[in-house]
Amino acid sequence: MNSVFSVVFKYSVYLFWVVALINLYGLMFYSPLEQITKPFLIPILSLYYFSGNNRNSAYVMALFFSWFGNVLIMSTEFSMILAGVICFWGMLLLYSYQILKNLSGSLVDQFKKKKVYMHY
Numbered sequence: 537m538n539s540v541f542s543v544v545f546k547y548s549v550y551l552f553w554v555v556a557l558i559n560l561y562g563l564m565f566y567s568p569l570e571q572i573t574k575p576f577l578i579p580i581l582s583l584y585y586f587s588g589n590n591r592n593s594a595y596v597m598a599l600f601f602s603w604f605g606n607v608l609i610m611s612t613e614f615s616m617i618l619a620g621v622i623c624f625w626g627m628l629l630l631y632s633y634q635i636l637k638n639l640s641g642s643l644v645d646q647f648k649k650k651k652v653y654m655h656y
Contacts (some may be wrong), residue, residue: 545587552580571610577605598630 554574562570582599585591605623608616639646 545583548567548580548587552577555580560587563586574610575607576605578606592634594630594634598634601627601630 555576558569559573561567561578562573578599582596582603585595585599601623605620605627608620608623611617611620636643
């Protein structure tokens, strides 16, 4: 049983690209394949994330909010779409929290360190 999971984790990137290309095909040609494959993209991406050693609970929750928001936005009912947008907002807050937590110093200090050359 353990070997089945290791194979699924190992090939999850390829599975993601196959499903993403099918989704893109459905999106380009207005096929129902887009609606069928869309809910599978983030769970497959999660499989790839779980195959690594550095798992973070905030990132897992962000992936969940992203997936749930994606599923809710597929609905045509306004309240479901609004709930999906709220889920995406929660995902953005979790990503922002993770980024700010991993910065050394304040955000202002990080911008001061960055050297940007602008050519006019």
